[in-house]
Amino acid sequence: MDWILTPLTYEFMQRGLLASLMVGVICAVVGCYVVLRSMAFMGDALAHAILPGVAIAYLLKGDMLIGALVAAILVALGIGFLSRQGTIKEDTAIGILFAGALALGVALISTIKTYALDLTHILFGNVLGVSVSDLWLTAILGLIVLTTIVLLYKEFLVISFDPVLAATLRLPTELLRNILLILLALTIVVSLQTVGIGLVAAMLVTPGATAFLLTRRLPTMMVIAALIGAFSSIAGLYASFYINVASGAVVVLIATAIFLLAFLFAPTRGIVWRARREHKEVIDLAQT
């Protein structure tokens, strides 16, 4: 058991584990809607779009997480605004704003001569540099995100599953979609420290997609995704402690490995199971 306890004797590991655990769970739960509503590209775009926010916050000596949050929300609403006019499609709007914001971020950071702002930390996270105040911010934002998802469960379910019913019930679909985008932005900002903007899309999509293969009910899907997210985060951090690899990368690799297992072996939906069933049907047909 020593190998489990040894890392816990370091305070930076305690903080890192706690942060990873929270981020893993928040990303996975929000990620269920990302998977079901096909918002993966949007998630990736939002993550990259926060770079200029971080750079501006640094230049103004403000809080970088707040800068990231403002940038993410602005870009999320900007994408909605551009595509709502109907002149360009949503994925085109995402592509334009995503690349534009990333370029602005890189340009701003290149003007910062000191290089105290480490680009790789933003791109791939710096989980071992998490401070106590970061932990509090993660916990508070995470609580806001999860509480909203629980409170608006019915409404989010209806706008995702049946937009026509949402219209019949006169739900404010536009507002609910924007709330979901803001939750996504909050989640990405929270993930900035652990997996970074380069890999957050994986933490959003992979646990949700894995859970989708394993269950046929949304609440269960969220719980399973959260467990996968939590497990990958913690296992990844331990692995990086012992084999000295970038932690964010290991976390994502573990989540990906779990997905591949589910893709192959999931009951009813996995390809191995399906191949066996088809094989059996062919044999049954041949025998009749």
Place this chain on the structure above:
Amino acid sequence: MSTGSKPFPAYLQIEKVSLAYNGQPVLREISFTIPHGARVAVVGPNGAGKSTLFKALVGLLPVRAGQIFLHGQPLGRHKQCVAYIPQREQVDWNFPVTVYDVVMMGRYGHLGWLRRPRPIDRAMVARCLGQMQIADLARAPIGELSGGQQQRVFLARALAQEPHILLMDEPFTGVDVATQQTALELLTHLQSQEVTVLVSTHDLNLAATRFERVLLLNRRVIAFGDAAHVFTPEHITQAFGTRTLMLDGKAGIVVDECCPPE
């Protein structure tokens, strides 16, 4: 029905309504009034505006000109009033919900924001599942159902909504005979509860025999009334144009193919 105090007058009134879809005008200045509890078949060729009319009644499409009144009040005033049964192709059958979850969605309009289903809602869902004979499928994921069972799920959900107006888009295509029979029985049941039902269909025989009123559309109201009054050679030719075959200048054969991809 839960609403003991229905506001009167009890009818659906469409007054000089014009509708457009994707910027293209589809229906121009249509007017008709349907008394409460009537069963109306909505027929017409593809592109006639049947789905567009339904979308407007549901609130998905803005009304460009004219007005829609429900119980004498502008549409949208009572939000649980209208229920819509989608075509089966419009539903994402891979979505992780069970039959029970879908039928419970019918109660959301009665629940309001932030409220959990109450025992009365659960009882209602159980009753509707039973009435559609799918109580044993309550826990089944919707992706594992047959076509007929899928149709029954949405019939049960519409029932759970306790609507005043029920819109069904092509409910009789691609389902087994038993489900079609169940749907027709449901129509009779709903009529006894004074629910107005509008059904779009390509089955003209069904429209003529099972509905007391027929609304024949082709970009405008060609005819509205009982089947004998609506299905005349002139009306049919006006609605279906070159797809009508006239025999002895009297009876018409209509070649009305169903549901092409839009």
